[in-house]
Amino acid sequence: MDNNTTIMGTDSQGAGITLAAKPAKGRVREFIHKFCQQRVALVAGIFIILLAIIAIFGPHLTPYDPNEPDYDALMTGPSAAHWAGTDEYGRDILSRLIDGTRLTLAVSLSSVLIAAVAGTVLGLLSGYYGGWLDRLIMRGSDVLFSFPDLLLAIGIVAILGPGLSNVVIAVAVFGTPSFARIIRSVTLSAKENLFVEAARSMGARDARMIWKHIFPQTVPSVIVNVTMKIGGAILAASSLSFLGMGAKPTEPDWGAMLSMGRDYLSIAPHIVYFPGIAIFLAVLAFNLVGDGLRDALDPKTKN
Amino acid sequence: MASRLLEVEDLTTEFRRDGGSVKAVSGINFHINKGEVLGLVGESGCGKSVTSLSIMRLLKDTPGRIAGGAVRFEGTDLTRIQEKEMRKFRGNELAMIFQEPMTSLNPVLRIGRQLEEPIMLHLGYSRKRAREHAIHMLKQVGIPRAEDVVDEYPHQLSGGMRQRVMIAMAMSCGPKLLIADEPTTALDVTIQAQILDLMKRLKEEQDMGMLLITHDLGVVAEMCDRVVVMYAGRVVEEASVKDLFENPQHPYTRGLIQSVPKLRQKVRRLASIQGNVPDLSAMPPGCKFAPRCAHVMQQCLEREPELLPVAGQTERTSRCWLTQTDKAEGGEDDGRYTAG
Numbered sequence: 001m002d003n004n005t006t007i008m009g010t011d012s013q014g015a016g017i018t019l020a021a022k023p024a025k026g027r028v029r030e031f032i033h034k035f036c037q038q039r040v041a042l043v044a045g046i047f048i049i050l051l052a053i054i055a056i057f058g059p060h061l062t063p064y065d066p067n068e069p070d071y072d073a074l075m076t077g078p079s080a081a082h083w084a085g086t087d088e089y090g091r092d093i094l095s096r097l098i099d100g101t102r103l104t105l106a107v108s109l110s111s112v113l114i115a116a117v118a119g120t121v122l123g124l125l126s127g128y129y130g131g132w133l134d135r136l137i138m139r140g141s142d143v144l145f146s147f148p149d150l151l152l153a154i155g156i157v158a159i160l161g162p163g164l165s166n167v168v169i170a171v172a173v174f175g176t177p178s179f180a181r182i183i184r185s186v187t188l189s190a191k192e193n194l195f196v197e198a199a200r201s202m203g204a205r206d207a208r209m210i211w212k213h214i215f216p217q218t219v220p221s222v223i224v225n226v227t228m229k230i231g232g233a234i235l236a237a238s239s240l241s242f243l244g245m246g247a248k249p250t251e252p253d254w255g256a257m258l259s260m261g262r263d264y265l266s267i268a269p270h271i272v273y274f275p276g277i278a279i280f281l282a283v284l285a286f287n288l289v290g291d292g293l294r295d296a297l298d299p300k301t302k303n
Numbered sequence: 304m305a306s307r308l309l310e311v312e313d314l315t316t317e318f319r320r321d322g323g324s325v326k327a328v329s330g331i332n333f334h335i336n337k338g339e340v341l342g343l344v345g346e347s348g349c350g351k352s353v354t355s356l357s358i359m360r361l362l363k364d365t366p367g368r369i370a371g372g373a374v375r376f377e378g379t380d381l382t383r384i385q386e387k388e389m390r391k392f393r394g395n396e397l398a399m400i401f402q403e404p405m406t407s408l409n410p411v412l413r414i415g416r417q418l419e420e421p422i423m424l425h426l427g428y429s430r431k432r433a434r435e436h437a438i439h440m441l442k443q444v445g446i447p448r449a450e451d452v453v454d455e456y457p458h459q460l461s462g463g464m465r466q467r468v469m470i471a472m473a474m475s476c477g478p479k480l481l482i483a484d485e486p487t488t489a490l491d492v493t494i495q496a497q498i499l500d501l502m503k504r505l506k507e508e509q510d511m512g513m514l515l516i517t518h519d520l521g522v523v524a525e526m527c528d529r530v531v532v533m534y535a536g537r538v539v540e541e542a543s544v545k546d547l548f549e550n551p552q553h554p555y556t557r558g559l560i561q562s563v564p565k566l567r568q569k570v571r572r573l574a575s576i577q578g579n580v581p582d583l584s585a586m587p588p589g590c591k592f593a594p595r596c597a598h599v600m601q602q603c604l605e606r607e608p609e610l611l612p613v614a615g616q617t618e619r620t621s622r623c624w625l626t627q628t629d630k631a632e633g634g635e636d637d638g639r640y641t642a643g
Contacts, residue, residue, distance in 0.1 A: 198401055198472075199420075202473075203425060204421070
């Protein structure tokens with residue numbers, strides 16, 4: 001049954017309705033259409049899908065064992081046998097990059113998701129209740145905002161100790177306030193909707209008001225912000241690993257590879273080039289997709 | 304005399320604004336009897352909607368607050384109870400329908416879900432029973448294929464259908480008082496008549512009181528038993544619907560009635576009331592209507608008249624020196640109207 005035709009036939013006022021009131025299927029289709037029209041974001045999206053595939057099937061795709069040293073081929077440049085060359089222990093850099101994709105994506109994704117959940121909850125509470133709770137949460141965010149991102153993360157890792165799980169916590173902590181702020185402002189405008197007031201006039205409890213009537217309106221902002229933040233999280237996690245506060249040097253983390261390679265920068269620059277390019281491309285791709293999603297989810301942009 | 308369902312006494316609602324506050328509603332009094340339809344009439348910005356929101360205590364997300372007075376619903380002062388207690392009244396004893404049916408339903412929830420929630424909350428039904436009740440309510444408000452509509456989304460319904468759904472939701476827990484804030488303003492004229500008929504029928508079936516907020520005098524004539532006319536946050540006249548149309552007392556009411564176009568009457572221009580509603584923060588000192596009134600006297604500009612009974616008539620009040628000249632000299636507090 002086609003929803004569109006049934007409403008158009010009976011509803012003269014339906015012409016002016018907004019994106020939010022459009023059929024769910026049509027909305028998804030329109031979103032995909034809008035997103036695909038942005039060529040750059042589309043290419044970036046395909047690249048991210050590729051990264052995800054590499055992350056999932058990584059161990060089956062590596063030409064060599066990423067941790068197997070080859071003392072006959074120390075720090076050799078790119079060649080037919082080793083496309084990205086080898087590092088100071090003769091380990092195949094391409095294999096390590098492929099294997100490290102999983103680590104890098106897991107660390108950045110999990111930290112951003114933790115930040116998204118915590119920030120969304122705080123933002124919803126802050127925007128919905130207002131008053132002293134709002135002031136408390138927003139001033140807390142201001143305090144976190146006042147630190148330079150990386151400095152805060154270094155401080156947290158210094159307290160908790162090095163290790164990838166603590167890097168996840170550190171990156172999540174400094175990502176939380178921006179989610180809280182964005183979701184708070186979306187909540188403030190979302191609760192102006194008449195259906196929110198109508199639900200309240202029927203005696204709905206606060207928990208239900210927030211979860212069923214306000215949270216769904218914030219989802220597009222959450223999705224866009226998650227995508228935008230992943231790039232930053234990759235950079236932050238790599239930076240921490242580079243500084244020796246994240247992945248152990250044996251782990252094939254992109255940041256740790258950069259860190260190891262910098263000692264040989266003058267004699268074997270390819271050791272840092274390839275992890276550097278990998279980080280650059282991944283961050284760029286996530287940011288471009290974030291921009292594309294934002295434009296595609298914005299009801300104001302027309303095709 | 305019929306028993307009182309709702310009594311609004313000296314209700315004052317203020318809105319904070321840049322350090323100060325303005326009174327959107329200042330000291331209004333009216334009551335609704337069981338099974339009675341009271342019309343609340345006035346132009347935009349006169350405090351009609353603020354009154355309804357104050358009764359429902361839905362001012363939380365606005366800068367407004369109830370600054371004084373009482374709203375007694377069957378004896379309980381709604382302005383004094385806890386928010387938790389108030390939630391038990393909302394949707395259950397008191398329900399509300401809004402002006403904009405297009406936006407008063409959540410676009411991402413199915414109709415059924417939105418109807419079931421208050422039923423489960425207030426009547427304690429299981430999801431399954433609530434669904435049956437929801438379908439029953441949809442049939443009550445004349446929605447065809449109610450069994451299918453419960454599983455549809457709001458965008459699949461037209462404006463008139465959505466208003467029917469809103470009415471079904473408001474009526475689902477059998478409220479004793481329905482507040483309808485311009486329920487037909489956003490609808491086509493033919494749909495308006497259907498919705499009004501429906502509300503009238505449901506009201507009679509359930510013996511429910513109704514506060515009908517509107518600026519449409521045609522709707523008032525059609526629906527109401529008594530009418531309260533508001534101007535600039537005050538009640539300026541109260542009368543039965545028959546008296547109001549036959550013999551309006553307050554010049555503002557007269558102006559309102561004259562500005563309704565009439566059939567078979569050839570006029571070049573519609574009569575209108577000159578000027579605008581005064582700014583709430585810069586009210587004239589005397590009668591608030593004086594600057595726009597055709598019968599303005601010196602007295603009107605100096606002192607504001609009280610809401611007093613119209614000479615020689617029962618159950619009628621007016622806030623105008625013209626209708627109470629004999630009393631005006633005698634002092635302000637004698638003969639103060641207290642209906643009851």
